[in-house]
Amino acid sequence: MNASPALNHTQDFIIAVMAQDRPGIVAAVTQAVFELGGNVTELSQTVMRGYFTLILCACLPAKLSPIEIQARIETAEPEMALSVCVSPYNPHPLFVPEEAAGVYFLTVQGQDRPGLIAQITSHLASRAINIEDLYTKTEEEKITMIFQIHPQSPRSAECLTLDLEALACELGIDLHLLHQDILRATSEVGAIRRLVRRTQGRN
Amino acid sequence: MRTEDILATLRMFRDENCDVRTVTLGISLLDCAGPNLDASCRKAQEKIRSLASRLVSEGRRLFHHYGIPIVNFRLAVTPVAWWAAGHGAPGLVRVAKALDQIAKEIGIDFIGGFSALVEKGETCADRELIAALPEALSQTERVCGSVNVASSRAGINVDAILAVSFALKDLAARTADRDGFGCAKLVVFANVPDDNPFMAGALHGAGEPECALNVGVSGPGVVKRAIERLRAAEKRLSLGDIAEEIKCTAYRVTRIGELIGTQLAERLGVPFGIVDLSLAPTPALGDSVGEILQMLGIEQIGAAGSTAALALLTDAVKKGGAFASSSVGGLSGAFIPVSEDAVLAEAAACGSLSLEKLEAMTSVCSVGLDMVAIPGDTSAETIASLIADECAIGVINHKTTACRLIPVPGKRPGDRAVFGGLFGEAPVLAVRSGGERFVRFGGRIPAPIHALRN
Numbered sequence: 001m002n003a004s005p006a007l008n009h010t011q012d013f014i015i016a017v018m019a020q021d022r023p024g025i026v027a028a029v030t031q032a033v034f035e036l037g038g039n040v041t042e043l044s045q046t047v048m049r050g051y052f053t054l055i056l057c058a059c060l061p062a063k064l065s066p067i068e069i070q071a072r073i074e075t076a077e078p079e080m081a082l083s084v085c086v087s088p089y090n091p092h093p094l095f096v097p098e099e100a101a102g103v104y105f106l107t108v109q110g111q112d113r114p115g116l117i118a119q120i121t122s123h124l125a126s127r128a129i130n131i132e133d134l135y136t137k138t139e140e141e142k143i144t145m146i147f148q149i150h151p152q153s154p155r156s157a158e159c160l161t162l163d164l165e166a167l168a169c170e171l172g173i174d175l176h177l178l179h180q181d182i183l184r185a186t187s188e189v190g191a192i193r194r195l196v197r198r199t200q201g202r203n
Numbered sequence: 204m205r206t207e208d209i210l211a212t213l214r215m216f217r218d219e220n221c222d223v224r225t226v227t228l229g230i231s232l233l234d235c236a237g238p239n240l241d242a243s244c245r246k247a248q249e250k251i252r253s254l255a256s257r258l259v260s261e262g263r264r265l266f267h268h269y270g271i272p273i274v275n276f277r278l279a280v281t282p283v284a285w286w287a288a289g290h291g292a293p294g295l296v297r298v299a300k301a302l303d304q305i306a307k308e309i310g311i312d313f314i315g316g317f318s319a320l321v322e323k324g325e326t327c328a329d330r331e332l333i334a335a336l337p338e339a340l341s342q343t344e345r346v347c348g349s350v351n352v353a354s355s356r357a358g359i360n361v362d363a364i365l366a367v368s369f370a371l372k373d374l375a376a377r378t379a380d381r382d383g384f385g386c387a388k389l390v391v392f393a394n395v396p397d398d399n400p401f402m403a404g405a406l407h408g409a410g411e412p413e414c415a416l417n418v419g420v421s422g423p424g425v426v427k428r429a430i431e432r433l434r435a436a437e438k439r440l441s442l443g444d445i446a447e448e449i450k451c452t453a454y455r456v457t458r459i460g461e462l463i464g465t466q467l468a469e470r471l472g473v474p475f476g477i478v479d480l481s482l483a484p485t486p487a488l489g490d491s492v493g494e495i496l497q498m499l500g501i502e503q504i505g506a507a508g509s510t511a512a513l514a515l516l517t518d519a520v521k522k523g524g525a526f527a528s529s530s531v532g533g534l535s536g537a538f539i540p541v542s543e544d545a546v547l548a549e550a551a552a553c554g555s556l557s558l559e560k561l562e563a564m565t566s567v568c569s570v571g572l573d574m575v576a577i578p579g580d581t582s583a584e585t586i587a588s589l590i591a592d593e594c595a596i597g598v599i600n601h602k603t604t605a606c607r608l609i610p611v612p613g614k615r616p617g618d619r620a621v622f623g624g625l626f627g628e629a630p631v632l633a634v635r636s637g638g639e640r641f642v643r644f645g646g647r648i649p650a651p652i653h654a655l656r657n
Binding site: 102105107135137144146148158161174176177178179181182183184185186187191192193196 | 204205206208209210211212213215216217267268269270271455458459461462465466529
């Protein structure tokens with residue numbers, strides 16, 4: 001992550017914030033970062049059942065410690081009761097998939113029960129498949145999960161494909177794997193060659 | 204990516220029979236012409252082997268990669284009458300056998316292009332090819348033939364229609380033990396497309412490159428379910444709303460064809476040609492154009508309203524598909540092959556769908572009287588009259604029309620013809636005779652006035 005030209009001796013930090021949702025949380029957090037002399041470079045937030053969570057990357061003066069940043073954000077608006085976690089950004093990823101390993105969407109549909117997510121994700125972990133995004137929704141004890149996954153290698157994707165039927169039987173649920181290209185083709189506007197090339201380039 | 208989009212795409216494959224119906228590699232065999240027939244056949248086989256030997260294996264790899272089924276792998280070659288002239292009908296039968304042999308060797312189920320284009324007149328080679336059709340198609344397993352007998356620019360070659368009709372009768376007799384199945388491999392066209400990937404009418408026509416991969420998608424089940432869901436979700440629906448839904452669904456289905464086509468062409472190192480948007484039914488439940496019409500409110504297929512409903516469907520499919528693909532071609536509309544569509548076959552069996560209504564419906568969809576079983580004792584002239592009617596629809600409306608008529612030996616109206624597999628089964632439909640004198644005049648029906656467009 002590059003430092004802003006205005007900032008000398010800076011470092012990137014990853015900051016996670018959780019709180020009960022209300023207007024003004026993003027404003028409070030980003031204002032605190034700004035007052036610390038920082039700049040937010042990436043941010044993603046979501047709200048679930050009235051709880052807000054956010055993860056952002058900010059470029060801040062290197063002299064600041066994670067504890068100082070945490071304290072400043074948590075005390076920015078005490079009534080918001082922000083729960084903050086700060087880590088220095090490590091530019092060396094722990095998971096580096098092979099270039100040819102595509103991105104897939106694993107859909108799970110069936111009867112919800114305790115431990116189901118743990119069983120599926122353990123299986124994915126044992127196949128060196130990283131979960132990049134996960135959506136779950138439960139309606140009347142029926143659960144739908146959509147995992148955006150990135151296998152370590154084409155081989156681990158092949159293994160998952162071969163395992164899928166047995167795993168679905170074992171867990172008593174419907175499991176299906178869709179390659180990202182298919183979803184991009186059916187859901188996005190643009191020339192297929194360009195969409196697929198972009199996908200492959202990103203992989 | 205939206206969750207709804209992901210689940211909708213999943214449904215297409217899991218519940219709605221969405222697949223790629225065919226990938227068809229078109230290959231020019233013009234450079235295989237020569238005075239030595241054996242050498243020509245050998246050269247044609249070598250060229251096909253060099254370009255197409257990896258078609259099936261790469262297609263299967265792509266299936267494993269994407270999980271999208273590719274149902275059929277096929278070849279379309281330059282019309283045989285163009286490159287195998289001068290060897291007589293027996294020589295052309297040898298060509299058919301050579302094509303059959305190489306198709307079997309590389310594992311494809313049909314090879315199209317045992318064809319002649321005679322809309323304005325026949326060359327010697329064209330006449331020989333038409334004469335060779337009965338023997339060539341009855342003695343080969345995978346070779347498909349077609350004859351283009353009419354075009355909007357040239358008019359309708361009634362002499363050729365008569366010749367093909369006699370060939371059809373002969374072919375039916377030679378395959379009588381299979382209810383005249385040989386005729387299911389022969390299409391008579393008006394305005395034949397040069398890049399149609401669907402059998403039996405595929406050929407690699409004039410103006411095509413050395414080699415091109417064309418794709419035919421399928422999705423009657425997807426379209427039917429989309430309308431079904433829309434009807435369940437919306438209490439007040441207009442036909443415009445339904446047309447919009449079909450358009451959006453056709454877009455998604457066509458994109459699958461475009462994805463598979465571009466990727467497979469790249470793997471094979473050949474140019475990607477076109478996507479044919481046609482909704483191609485199969486005899487399987489949930490994969491029927493007839494079911495779509497029922498979902499549109501035509502409870503009895505063939506009832507008044509059927510043609511309008513089919514027109515809405517075909518137009519919406521074209522509009523959605525055209526935007527989805529870089530290049531649309533082939534037939535691109537909706538197929539109504541009676542024996543291959545269980546609901547249409549049932550409508551024909553119960554008398555709701557007559558031959559005349561089918562003919563009317565073909566004026567607004569992509570093919571014509573397709574896989575229609577007729578009585579075995581129908582005269583060649585009556586068959587020619589039927590074909591001429593269908594050609595007239597194509598010629599006047601500047602569209603492709605085609606006939607795949609099967610005069611089933613020994614069977615009468617109401618009997619059942621069984622072809623098996625994707626070809627399905629259908630009742631034998633009555634044909635009204637009485638117009639034979641017209642075609643017996645012979646000659647060519649001149650091109651319509653609007654052929655003069657320059």
